[in-house]
Amino acid sequence: MIGGGQLARMTHEAGIPLGIRFKLLSDTPVDSAALVAGEVVVGDYRDLDTLRAFAAGCDVITFDHEHVPTEHLRALEADGIAVRPGPDALVHAQDKGVMRARLDSIGVPCPRHRIVSDPADVTRFAEEGEGYPVVLKTVRGGYDGKGVWVVRDEAGAAEPFRAGVPVLAEEKVDFVRELAANVVRSPHGQAVAYPVVESIQVDGVCDTVIAPAPELPEARSSQAQRLALTIAKELGVVGHLAVELFETRDGRILVNELAMRPHNSGHWTQDGAITSQFANHLRAVLDLPLGDPRPRQPWTVMANVLGGDYPDMYAAYLHCMARDPQLKIHMYGKDVKPGRKVGHVNTYGDDLAEVRERARHAADYLRGTIQE
Amino acid sequence: MIGGGQLARMTHEAGIPLGIRFKLLSDTPVDSAALVAGEVVVGDYRDLDTLRAFAAGCDVITFDHEHVPTEHLRALEADGIAVRPGPDALVHAQDKGVMRARLDSIGVPCPRHRIVSDPADVTRFAEEGEGYPVVLKTVRGGYDGKGVWVVRDEAGAAEPFRAGVPVLAEEKVDFVRELAANVVRSPHGQAVAYPVVESIQVDGVCDTVIAPAPELPEARSSQAQRLALTIAKELGVVGHLAVELFETRDGRILVNELAMRPHNSGHWTQDGAITSQFANHLRAVLDLPLGDPRPRQPWTVMANVLGGDYPDMYAAYLHCMARDPQLKIHMYGKDVKPGRKVGHVNTYGDDLAEVRERARHAADYLRGTIQE
Numbered sequence: 001m002i003g004g005g006q007l008a009r010m011t012h013e014a015g016i017p018l019g020i021r022f023k024l025l026s027d028t029p030v031d032s033a034a035l036v037a038g039e040v041v042v043g044d045y046r047d048l049d050t051l052r053a054f055a056a057g058c059d060v061i062t063f064d065h066e067h068v069p070t071e072h073l074r075a076l077e078a079d080g081i082a083v084r085p086g087p088d089a090l091v092h093a094q095d096k097g098v099m100r101a102r103l104d105s106i107g108v109p110c111p112r113h114r115i116v117s118d119p120a121d122v123t124r125f126a127e128e129g130e131g132y133p134v135v136l137k138t139v140r141g142g143y144d145g146k147g148v149w150v151v152r153d154e155a156g157a158a159e160p161f162r163a164g165v166p167v168l169a170e171e172k173v174d175f176v177r178e179l180a181a182n183v184v185r186s187p188h189g190q191a192v193a194y195p196v197v198e199s200i201q202v203d204g205v206c207d208t209v210i211a212p213a214p215e216l217p218e219a220r221s222s223q224a225q226r227l228a229l230t231i232a233k234e235l236g237v238v239g240h241l242a243v244e245l246f247e248t249r250d251g252r253i254l255v256n257e258l259a260m261r262p263h264n265s266g267h268w269t270q271d272g273a274i275t276s277q278f279a280n281h282l283r284a285v286l287d288l289p290l291g292d293p294r295p296r297q298p299w300t301v302m303a304n305v306l307g308g309d310y311p312d313m314y315a316a317y318l319h320c321m322a323r324d325p326q327l328k329i330h331m332y333g334k335d336v337k338p339g340r341k342v343g344h345v346n347t348y349g350d351d352l353a354e355v356r357e358r359a360r361h362a363a364d365y366l367r368g369t370i371q372e
Numbered sequence: 373m374i375g376g377g378q379l380a381r382m383t384h385e386a387g388i389p390l391g392i393r394f395k396l397l398s399d400t401p402v403d404s405a406a407l408v409a410g411e412v413v414v415g416d417y418r419d420l421d422t423l424r425a426f427a428a429g430c431d432v433i434t435f436d437h438e439h440v441p442t443e444h445l446r447a448l449e450a451d452g453i454a455v456r457p458g459p460d461a462l463v464h465a466q467d468k469g470v471m472r473a474r475l476d477s478i479g480v481p482c483p484r485h486r487i488v489s490d491p492a493d494v495t496r497f498a499e500e501g502e503g504y505p506v507v508l509k510t511v512r513g514g515y516d517g518k519g520v521w522v523v524r525d526e527a528g529a530a531e532p533f534r535a536g537v538p539v540l541a542e543e544k545v546d547f548v549r550e551l552a553a554n555v556v557r558s559p560h561g562q563a564v565a566y567p568v569v570e571s572i573q574v575d576g577v578c579d580t581v582i583a584p585a586p587e588l589p590e591a592r593s594s595q596a597q598r599l600a601l602t603i604a605k606e607l608g609v610v611g612h613l614a615v616e617l618f619e620t621r622d623g624r625i626l627v628n629e630l631a632m633r634p635h636n637s638g639h640w641t642q643d644g645a646i647t648s649q650f651a652n653h654l655r656a657v658l659d660l661p662l663g664d665p666r667p668r669q670p671w672t673v674m675a676n677v678l679g680g681d682y683p684d685m686y687a688a689y690l691h692c693m694a695r696d697p698q699l700k701i702h703m704y705g706k707d708v709k710p711g712r713k714v715g716h717v718n719t720y721g722d723d724l725a726e727v728r729e730r731a732r733h734a735a736d737y738l739r740g741t742i743q744e
Contacts, residue, residue, distance in 0.1 A: 013388040016381065016408050019703025036388050036410045274698050289694035296668065322661035326646050331391025343391070
């Protein structure tokens with residue numbers, strides 16, 4: 001796996017029972033996954049020679065993030081390396097312009113959008129629809145709210161162009177909530193769909209995930225799952241595909257973003273599903289039969305633990321374990337910095353309000369925003 | 373953790389979400405746990421200097437097996453190292469003579485037993501009770517049926533004495549089945565008890581575990597749990613304690629063996645309990661609050677996967693995953709040798725017969741004893 005973040009850490013964890021030899025290419029020896037994996041190569045994923053040397057010892061390579069240059073992945077494929085997801089699929093998670101064009105071509109509903117050339121062009125885009133505000137995104141390099149701007153006028157539209165990267169304009173969707181439809185697909189085409197979840201963002205960062213999405217009509221849930229399965233098939237995705245969705249006020253489902261790797265919206269599956277997204281991602285990229293994606297109980301809630309003002313979370317950690325012996329804590333081994341994702345908690349049970357309160361309490365207590 | 377077997381492998385797996393830095397002392401770099409752990413020291417656990425150098429970097433040391441010499445553990449404790457379970461407790465899992473004497477002194481029911489000096493003394497022991505057969509055990513060094521003999525006459529009683537180790541004689545208990553009562557205890561005395569399980573042995577090796585033990589009367593289950601909690605407390609155990617029990621034909625519960633580490637009879641907890649034995653062992657030895665030991669569904673069955681005649685299990689592995697997408701496979705990364713424990717499977721659900729058949733089928737298919 002290329003990239004040493006928490007997704008790689010949790011993928012290694014899931015690979016241990018599967019008997020998988022997990023080799024990691026990490027930026028540093030102290031990245032989240034590098035702290036716990038057995039075979040760690042420290043190197044730069046932007047360097048093709050490093051990638052080639054790393055990949056030579058692997059049956060298949062897969063990813064913790066989308067940042068490996070597409071042309072390097074094509075070079076590895078040309079060398080005969082199994083790259084999963086392959087560059088022809090992954091480019092749709094790397095480049096939002098390519099993604100939107102492709103989803104349009106296969107008839108997947110998206111927010112109104114087009115590539116814009118300068119602030120004046122943003123105003124023209126706004127006037128083609130409902131006017132400002134408009135969402136601007138650099139087509140590459142964004143994540144967790146970075147590389148995304150909501151602009152209210154032409155003057156505010158200048159900044160996204162400063163990076164010299166193509167800029168995509170999108171309508172600001174009037175959504176009631178965000179959903180995620182997560183599926184996993186194998187090289188030979190087997191696919192499984194997890195229950196559609198509700199994803200609650202705070203400041204552009206995923207905060208809470210509720211599985212399944214409460215009060216989502218069965219027809220809309222099926223529509224979202226079919227949409228994700230169609231995207232996975234049409235784009236040739238291998239591995240876990242997260243399709244982030246807007247549920248609009250008028251009852252439509254629009255695709256927001258794609259990620260072709262384990263995803264924050266699927267962390268609930270570690271404790272809430274029969275097979276976790278991490279195990280199924282590995283099973284897919286290794287072309288093993290996929291595991292059952294169904295939930296193990298009525299409700300599971302995931303809440304991210306962000307770093308707070310106190311670098312030492314140990315006392316809070318003890319308190320949360322003692323308060324709720326059913327709490328499932330997942331720490332990433334990272335130094336605490338304010339706002340940094342340092343872990344998450346999962347809770348599950350029959351009563352959504354109670355399950356949600358337990359997750360919320362633990363995440364807030366670990367961050368230090370509550371003291372009781 | 374000292375010892376690189378599958379118990380250490382699965383303990384490391386359980387430690388990843390807890391954010392624990394896991395350091396391993398392993399006999400070789402290719403032991404089961406050494407293949408997946410981040411910090412591996414290769415060295416001999418029988419060498420005190422090696423132990424001292426290893427322990428110097430640890431907040432606490434714990435064990436994959438009982439084979440570290442008791443006097444070395446006392447030396448580490450004298451150095452100020454936190455050894456959990458400590459030598460004063462662990463000696464009862466290392467030396468069956470010490471264990472029996474201690475259990476007698478605290479009134480725990482055991483099979484009739486005493487240390488015997490030679491074959492003639494075995495005959496005297498037999499005549500003190502119901503006669504032959506008699507079970508003989510070397511007081512140290514046995515596991516999985518090794519170091520245990522069932523002898524039918526005085527001539528057959530010679531072999532156990534050849535090792536020059538003290539020999540314990542025990543009545544051959546007329547049991548209807550074997551049970552295990554597993555508990556976890558913290559340094560400050562918090563303890564949790566897992567449901568009592570039935571353990572089915574084949575040729576002295578654990579084959580299948582059913583959780584909870586079917587048709588075990590509530591009173592007997594509570595008695596077994598209380599017995600295990602009493603032993604943990606009286607012996608000062610820290611960490612996971614497995615108490616292997618005989619359920620006799622006349623309805624008594626007798627202690628067979630003790631293990632002070634995660635144990636084969638607790639592997640079902642990985643997929644069947646809210647908190648696994650591995651996570652709770654770590655929480656105990658690190659003096660963290662313990663997790664909920666309750667089962668997540670009515671029945672869980674664990675079946676060990678033994679190596680068969682075919683070294684390549686890959687095709688069987690694919691078949692089992694495809695046949696049962698709910699199957700939880702746990703492989704140890706070991707080379708396949710006939711009869712060697714190379715993994716286990718867990719199944720769970722509402723219908724014991726179906727759950728048991730699924731586990732049995734997968735274990736037999738992986739071993740190669742069935743082909744369909």
